[in-house]
Amino acid sequence: MSGPAASYRVWAPDGVPEVHPGDDLAELIAAAEPGLADGDVVLLTSKVVSKAEGRVIAARDREAAIDAETVRVVARRGELRIVENRQGLVMAAAGVDASNTPAGTVLLLPEDSDASARTVRAGLRKALGVDVGVIVTDTFGRPWRNGLTDVAIGAAGVRVLDDLRGGTDPHGNALAATITATADELAAAGDLVKGKATGRPVAVVRGLAHVVAHDDADGARALVRDAAEDMFRLGASEAVREAVTQRRTVREFTDEPVDPGTVRRAVAAAVTAPAPHHTTPWRFVLLESAQSRVRLLDAMRDAWIADLRRDGKSEESITKRIRRGDVLRRAPYLVVPCLVMDGSHHYGDERRDGAEREMFVVATGAGVQNFLVALAGEGLGSAWVSSTMFCRDVVREVLALPSDWDPMGAVAVGRAAGPPKPRGPRDAAEFVTVR
Structure with a gap:
């Protein structure tokens, strides 16, 4: 040239x-x-x-058209997908376009x-x-x-x-x-x-x-x-590390609604966690309506106040403690992760049966951590709060859950109202013992 x-x-x-x-x-x-x-x-x-x-194709569901044109999902945030399409191009929405075409149709490349x-x-x-x-x-x-x-x-x-x-x-x-x-x-x-x-x-x-x-x-x-x-074709380990680093406990949320599909994708990531005996000990109860959230939190508050009064706490102390738990009320979306022991072994021995339950608790914690990290990868903030573990019977009754589902805290989900405070330095070496 x-x-x-x-x-x-x-x-x-x-x-x-x-x-x-x-x-x-x-x-x-x-x-x-x-x-x-x-x-x-x-x-x-x-x-x-x-x-x-x-x-030009008739497509009331643009997402279905994108699915048909997609070879590989490269990145996703909310409803936005960057994908490789059937022409080998990496682009948003596989190039499926709903503009400059009659309503009810989309243009494919x-x-x-x-x-x-x-x-x-x-x-x-x-x-x-x-x-x-x-x-x-x-x-x-x-x-x-x-x-x-x-x-x-x-x-x-x-x-x-x-x-x-x-x-x-x-x-x-x-x-x-x-x-x-x-x-x-x-x-x-x-x-x-x-x-x-x-x-x-x-x-x-x-x-x-x-x-x-x-x-x-x-x-x-x-x-x-x-x-x-292509140095950026995979990037899986970098993406995982970034999501883990970005996962922070968020206590103030905006009023922006949470896309239920985003939460379901995070649940899909959660249930890839390891579990004993090839079991699936995780259940996630999604509280998508304001009525369900208020009903649960009101019942939990009443149970918590009764416990604190039995402990002899002053009304002033009770008010302060209740206020600290309001992070769940300030979130536009709540999730209650639960533990089920389906598939667990019963030994008839307190020591081994106790260890068996601990295995399932650890597996549930791994699922919850996967869930929190996946939410961070979607750009959502979260806060895991242990409160449902202190009134499991109340939670099961209000949410009409089976008697063998054990609530393992609650996760507040939403868009962070502001940037997180700087995380204090932690030297990984302080948490490592080598033998």
Whole structure:
């Protein structure tokens, strides 16, 4: 590829009509911009390609459409999913788009955007006799960067990458790792004039003929990093450590409601904890209505006050203690984890039966810790409070739980009202004994 041009021009022609399934995009573009010349680069949004190729489907449930297009979930926060889709692209929602399409439908990305670009390029050559490059674009977010930008997801007749390795900069320094994503830079330039809601889905770049290849060249697939070279493809251990570090006891919550699906995903993580004898000792009672939370907490408060009075505590002392427990009332969502002993062994020996129960308690604690860490990974704050363990009969009665379910505290869940206080330093060596 020769050196860059000193200037170029980019514009978005008017006159491209609404696209329908079966439309010939090359003919529509040629009619809207008959003055295309050799060396131009035509950029068109993936939405019009999807419409022309009939990638519009009826989908009341957008999440189901995303599921169908997803190969691998890379990251998730609440309802937002960053996934690898069937085209190999890592992006939000698998590229499934509910905008610029009739209500009740969604747009899927083209099956093969490189093939789509080749078809449009060949059509423009036939219609206008010109040799142009074609890029299909879509809007992406980027890791570590705010905002969206258009990138190339399909290309034909464009040198999508400019490999500068082996050359030198103006100071004579060797360029050892510089590969420019030319097609992405062109896509972003085109988006500046196309916009997102202007009804101009096509842009033309003129003056950069050196990026246009005489053949179809490598498609945009060349921009997708191979799995073996992707340092951030897995990141599981880093993600787990981050979630564990971010798990903090939160005592003040905002009023923002908690997505029940988020809690259920955290429960799914909780029940992967180890347990004795291949058992499943965890049960999670989700208090999603304000009525259920108030009814339980009122009953627990009454039981707690009765206990404290029996202990001879003063009314002032009781009031202070009750106030400390109000974190559960300030949360928009409560979860009561319970222990069940299904599958436990009975030895008829106090020592061994006691150890058996301790094994199940430890397994339940592991499940609760998984649950708290998973909530932190979803961006939710939590506070585990032991109070239900002191009035199990009351909790079972109010929540209509089986007699063999033992409440193991309660977890307040919600969005933290503010940043946590700095955690005091802890030297791991102080907690380690080596033999």
